[in-house]
Amino acid sequence: MRIAVTGRTGQVVQSLIQRGPQAGATVIAIGRPALDLAWPDGVLAALAEARPDCIVNAAAYTAVDKAESDEELAMAVNAEGAGAVAAAARQLGVPVIQISTDYVFDGALPRPWREDDATGPLGAYGRSKLAGERAVAAAHADHVILRTAWVYSPFGQNFVRTMLRLARTREEIGVVADQIGSPTAATDLADAILSVAAGLVARPGDGILRGVFHAAGGGEASWADLARAVFAASRAIGGPAAAVRAIGTADYPTPARRPASSRLDCGLLAQRHGVALPPWRDSLGPCVAALLAGGEV
Structure with missing residues (x-):
């Protein structure tokens, strides 16, 4: 199975590259300048060159x-970029997997969010990702939208890396x-994506495998x-550690509002x-352990 994934350096992309071989998949990462989602006119040509069996928009x-x-x-x-990727997948006759986010919800539910719960993004990022979900669904029926949350990994910038870096000086x-959510290892998410992709490729007419899912x-x-x-x-392996002082969202103001509860129900x-x-x-x-072994924090 050949999987073309948009992007080069992101946590999910790097995790797919790492985990692909053991799933029997060849992962082809395509990023800028060859593919730039801000300029959708070049998306089809860049993806077609990879000759994919499935496309992941990460x-x-x-x-x-x-x-x-x-x-x-x-x-x-x-x-618009996500829609262009899905349209390219349709033209190439392959399924597309769109990676989305817990930020499409407003965080007000007292239970984990299900796929059919009403969306209501609190900020621009969430609005853009929700618009991307809708663009993908409109462009290509053969799609899966995977909403995930709180992604961390040994790759790129993320909360875990930041905490380890801060602990060296504080x-x-x-x-x-x-704020409560569902922390997600990008490597685990990559394994899930690879499994979903294999199912889509193996069962092209099975509508039950298509649609929106939480991962x-x-x-x-x-x-x-x-x-x-x-x-x-x-601390258990001799790395940096710090005491944690619990604070409220109001004590750490940011330009964008975050959902108070973005726990995702992944039963579907x-x-x-x-x-x-x-x-x-x-x-x-x-x-x-991987982050500390890499010496980058």
């Missing part, structure tokens, strides 16, 4: 706070404790919970695709 505008003042570019990349770190790590945590777990894993993915991501705590230790 590239995105992900600067959540910056998007508040740059919504036009966020929409160009996350909505004894105590204030971390938001009133996130098992369990839940606040950002403060996640930080404490990071430091416990780091397990039911229809037979895919369930491991508990986030199981995957955190290896990620922390």
Whole structure:
């Protein structure tokens, strides 16, 4: 199976490249300048060159706070660009997997979010990703939209890397404790994507495998919970650690509002695709070890 994935350096892309071989997949990463979602005219040619059996759109505008003042570019990349990728997949006759986000929800539900719950993004980034979901669905019937959340990995910038870096110079770190979500290891997400892709390719006429699904790590945590777990894993192997001081969202103002609860119910993915991501705590230790071994924090 040949999988073309948009982007080159992102956490999901790098994880797909790492995990692809053991799933029997050749992963071809295509990013700028060959493919730029802000300029959709070149998307088809770039993807066609890879001769894919499936396309994964993992590239995105992900600067959540910056998007508040740059919504036009966020929409160009996350909505129009995503639609162009799906249209290219339709022209190439292959399925497309669109990576989306918990930020399409407003965070007000007291239970984990299901796929059929009403969306209501709080900010520009979430609006752009929701527009991308709709553009993909309109452009190509043979699609899967995978919403994920709180992604961390040994690659790129993410919360786990930031906590380890801060712990090298601080004894105590204030971390938001009133936002709850589903931490997700990008490597686990990559395994899920590869499994979903294999199913789409093997069963081209099976509509039950198409549509919107949630794919996130098992369990839940606040950002403060996640930080404490990071430091416990780091401390256990002689790495940096700091005390965590729980703070409220109001104590850490940002340009973009975040959902208070973005826990994702992933039961539908397990039911229809037979895919369930491991508990986030199981995957955190290896990620922390990899980051420390890389000497980049």
